[in-house]
Amino acid sequence: MRGRGSVTTGIYDEASASVFPEYGNWAAGFANANSGTIRNSYANCYTASRFAAGFVNTSSNEISGCYALRRVTTLGAGSASGFSEAASGIKNCYAAVSNGYSANYRIEKGQIHYEDCEYADAFGVFLYPFSAVAGENCYVLSWSENYIKEGQTVIGAKAVTYRQLRDEIKMAGLVKAKADGSDTKTFSRLLGPVFPFPKAEGLVQYGDWPSYEYVGAEMAYFEVYKEGSASYSVGFYNETLGLDTLKDDRKIFLDGYSLLFNEEYIDMDDINVQNLIQGSSSSNKKAYLSWMDNNTGGDNNVSSATNYLKSMYNLKDNNGTVFKDSQFKGNLTYYTNIGGGKAAFEPDSVYGDKPVALNLDGRDGRYYFRILPPAAVVTNAYVEEDSIYQELNVFVESNYRDEGGGQGAGASVEKSRTFYYCPHFAKSLIGVGERPEEDGAPVELLVRTSRQLCTLGFENIAKRPNGIDNYYSYTFRQELDIPLGSDNAYAFYYSDGAPMTSRDGRPRQNYRWFNSSIGSQNSPFTGTYLGDGHKITGLGAWSGGPTDLPEFSNMSRFNVNTPLFGYLSGTVEDLTIAASSISGGSAALCNNASGAHVKNVIAHDIRLRPNNLDKPSGILAGEAESTVFEDCRIEDSSVINDQASWLGGAVGKMYSGSVDGLTLSGEITVQGRRAVGGVIGQILSNKEVSLSRIQMEGTAEISRFWQTTEAVRTGAFTMQPD
Structure with missing residues (x-):
C-alpha cells in the first residue's frame, strides 16, 4: 500500500480550499496508530501536526519493508519523526525525509507554506531523524535538509549517504526500481525517470524524492x-x-x-x-x-x-x-x-x-x-x-x-x-552513474564527421597506448559523406577558440585535417569499417587554406599525402573514396593489406603520384597478402611515376589472396618504370593469387617507360607478368 499527498491537522475552509492549523495532536503519512501488520508499503507525504511522523506514529506490531519520503513538520510543543514517533516492531525500513518545526504552517489554495521552518531542535520541540525507539536493520538518509553530523547518534536507525542508500543498502521486502522506469511515476522534471532507492516490490512509486545528489x-x-x-x-x-x-x-x-x-x-x-x-x-x-x-x-x-x-x-x-x-x-x-x-x-x-x-x-x-x-x-x-x-x-x-x-x-x-x-x-x-552496457562494448561505433574519422589515425594511437587503440578491433559504420579537402565545412577552431596549429612543420591531426592513416605496422586495423555507400573525399594535401589568419601563417598545405588506412587486417565494405590527389603516398585505400577483406569499395577520381621508388603502389593497396578484394570498382583514376616500379591500377604488389570481381571504368592510367599492371603491378610467382571476374568499361592506358599498352572497352584485360 501507499500513502501520498498532504496529511495535517487543522480546520479546512472549503471556500478558500485552505487549511488553517490547530494544534491537533497526531498525524502520520501512512497510519497514525497500528496494531496489525504492515509490509511492503510507503508514504510520500507532507505531514504536519503537533506529533508528526513520516509513516506511523505508534505501533504494537510488525512494520517491515516500508519507507517514508518527503517532509515531516511539527507545529510546536511536540515532535517530528522521519519514520515513527514511538512504534515497536520496525525492521527493514528507511526514511528519506526532511523534518523540522514551523509555527506558521498552513495550506492555502492547495499550496503548502512554512516560511519559518527550522531544521534544528527548537525549544519544546523534538526532531527524530528516524524514530524515538529502536528498529532492526533500519536506515535514515542524511542529506542537506536532514543533515546528520558524523558520529551523531540516531535513534532507531543508521544514518547513510544518498549513494549508500541508492547502491549499497539491502532490506528484505524492498527491491530496486525497474531500469526502464515502468514502476516510477515522478512529477518534477528535475528528477530522473527511475526511483533511485529501494522500493516496495510490486508497487508503482508515485511522487518525487530527495534530490540530494542530483545535478540538473x-x-x-x-x-x-x-x-x-x-x-x-x-x-x-x-x-x-x-x-x-x-x-x-x-x-x-x-x-x-x-x-x-x-x-x-x-x-x-x-x-x-x-x-x-x-x-x-x-x-x-x-x-x-x-x-x-x-x-x-x-x-x-x-x-x-x-x-x-x-x-x-x-x-x-x-x-x-x-x-x-x-x-x-x-x-x-x-x-x-x-x-x-x-x-x-x-x-x-x-x-x-x-x-x-x-x-x-x-x-x-x-x-x-x-x-x-x-x-x-x-x-x-x-x-x-x-x-x-x-x-x-x-x-x-x-x-x-x-x-x-x-x-x-x-x-x-x-x-x-x-x-x-x-x-x-x-x-x-x-x-x-554507470557504463551504458555491462560488457562496455556497443555493436557499432558511428562516424559522421572528419573529427571522428581523424580519431582513428595512428598518430593518436601512438600518443594513447592505453585507450584509443581499443578501437582498432571494433565495427564502425559511416552515416554520412565525409569531405576531408578544402570543401570541408568543419571548424578551424574548436569551442575554446584554439586553432588547429602545426606540429613538426605540418598541421597536427586532431579534429580537422587528416594527417595519419588508420592502423600502423605495430597496431593494424583489425575491425570492420562499413561505409554504407557513403563517400570519403579529399584525401591528400591541399593548399589555399586559412593562410591569412595568424595562427595558420606557418602552414602552406593542409592534410598529408596519406591513404585512409595504413595497415589493414580487417574488413572494409561499401565505401567510396573519391576526389583525392595523393602525391607521395602509395595508395588511396591502404598502404598494406594483410589478411584483409575489401568488398564493394569504389575508388573514383583518384590521382596517385607515388614518390618512393622502392615501394609498391596501387589505388586500393600498395601491397597485399592473404587478402580478398571482392566486387570493387575503380573509376577515372591514375597511378603515375615514370621512375617508380610495382604500380597497379588496384594493387602494386600482391603476395597471396584473390581479386574476385573488379571493374575498371572510365579513363584508367597506370604509368611507371617496371612491373606495371592495370590490375596488379606484380604477382610473386611463389605465391597463390586468384583473379576472376575482371571487367573493363572504359579506356585503360598501361605504360612502362619503354612500352605502352592501350585497351578500349574489352570484356577482360590483363598484363603479361614482368
Whole structure:
C-alpha cells in the first residue's frame, strides 16, 4: 500500500480550499496508530501536526519493508519523526525525509507554506531523524535538509549517504526500481525517470524524492551545421532521452558532446552551477567538471576545469571571428523536438544566451546548451584500456532549497552527476552513474564527421597506448559523406577558440585535417569499417587554406599525402573514396593489406603520384597478402611515376589472396618504370593469387617507360607478368 499527498491537522475552509492549523495532536503519512501488520508499503507525504511522523506514529506490531519520503513538520510543543514517533516492531525500513518545526504552517489554495521552518531542535520541540525507539536493520538518509553530523547518534536507525542508500543498502521486502522506469511515476522534471532507492516490490512509486545528489544536467551529442555563408544551427541526440534533432542533409561545422542544464534547476536558490555555465566568469571551485586525462607522461590522472563550458556565442567561424563579436549576426538557431521546427538563438545579459526548448524523456523543458571542453572530447581524449567510455563528472556545491522554500541548516553539500560516453564518435550511448552496457562494448561505433574519422589515425594511437587503440578491433559504420579537402565545412577552431596549429612543420591531426592513416605496422586495423555507400573525399594535401589568419601563417598545405588506412587486417565494405590527389603516398585505400577483406569499395577520381621508388603502389593497396578484394570498382583514376616500379591500377604488389570481381571504368592510367599492371603491378610467382571476374568499361592506358599498352572497352584485360 501507499500513502501520498498532504496529511495535517487543522480546520479546512472549503471556500478558500485552505487549511488553517490547530494544534491537533497526531498525524502520520501512512497510519497514525497500528496494531496489525504492515509490509511492503510507503508514504510520500507532507505531514504536519503537533506529533508528526513520516509513516506511523505508534505501533504494537510488525512494520517491515516500508519507507517514508518527503517532509515531516511539527507545529510546536511536540515532535517530528522521519519514520515513527514511538512504534515497536520496525525492521527493514528507511526514511528519506526532511523534518523540522514551523509555527506558521498552513495550506492555502492547495499550496503548502512554512516560511519559518527550522531544521534544528527548537525549544519544546523534538526532531527524530528516524524514530524515538529502536528498529532492526533500519536506515535514515542524511542529506542537506536532514543533515546528520558524523558520529551523531540516531535513534532507531543508521544514518547513510544518498549513494549508500541508492547502491549499497539491502532490506528484505524492498527491491530496486525497474531500469526502464515502468514502476516510477515522478512529477518534477528535475528528477530522473527511475526511483533511485529501494522500493516496495510490486508497487508503482508515485511522487518525487530527495534530490540530494542530483545535478540538473543531461548529456547529449550535438552537431553544429553551417547552412549558409553566415548561418549556423544546432541538432541534438540522446537515444535514452528520446532526443534526435540531427540533420543528415547539412554541412557539419562542429560536433561533440554537450551538457544541457535544466532552467528550473538553474533558477533554484544557491545552486552554484551558474558559475559553470557562464561563458566568462571567474573560476569558482563550487562548480567544476572532472574527467580522466592522459597528458602527463602517460599517467592517467584526473583533469578538471571550471567555467570551461562554452556556448554557441563562444564559437569562431573559419575567418576567425567570434560569433559574439559579430553581435550574434548570422541566424543562429536550434533544431528542437518541440513543435517540430527551429528555435532562434536569443542573447542573454547574464548567461550569454537563453535556454532552448527541448523534450527530454517525454517531458518539455528549457535547457542551456553548453559544449564540453576539447580536452574531454576531441581526438586525443582519454578512454580506459578495457572500455570505449570516458567518465565525466559534474560537481556543484549547493545549499539546496526545496520546493517548499525550506533550506538545510547543515554544511553546504557537494552534488555530483557522473556520465559515461564515447567521446570520439557520433551518437554514443550515454550512461548516468554507470557504463551504458555491462560488457562496455556497443555493436557499432558511428562516424559522421572528419573529427571522428581523424580519431582513428595512428598518430593518436601512438600518443594513447592505453585507450584509443581499443578501437582498432571494433565495427564502425559511416552515416554520412565525409569531405576531408578544402570543401570541408568543419571548424578551424574548436569551442575554446584554439586553432588547429602545426606540429613538426605540418598541421597536427586532431579534429580537422587528416594527417595519419588508420592502423600502423605495430597496431593494424583489425575491425570492420562499413561505409554504407557513403563517400570519403579529399584525401591528400591541399593548399589555399586559412593562410591569412595568424595562427595558420606557418602552414602552406593542409592534410598529408596519406591513404585512409595504413595497415589493414580487417574488413572494409561499401565505401567510396573519391576526389583525392595523393602525391607521395602509395595508395588511396591502404598502404598494406594483410589478411584483409575489401568488398564493394569504389575508388573514383583518384590521382596517385607515388614518390618512393622502392615501394609498391596501387589505388586500393600498395601491397597485399592473404587478402580478398571482392566486387570493387575503380573509376577515372591514375597511378603515375615514370621512375617508380610495382604500380597497379588496384594493387602494386600482391603476395597471396584473390581479386574476385573488379571493374575498371572510365579513363584508367597506370604509368611507371617496371612491373606495371592495370590490375596488379606484380604477382610473386611463389605465391597463390586468384583473379576472376575482371571487367573493363572504359579506356585503360598501361605504360612502362619503354612500352605502352592501350585497351578500349574489352570484356577482360590483363598484363603479361614482368
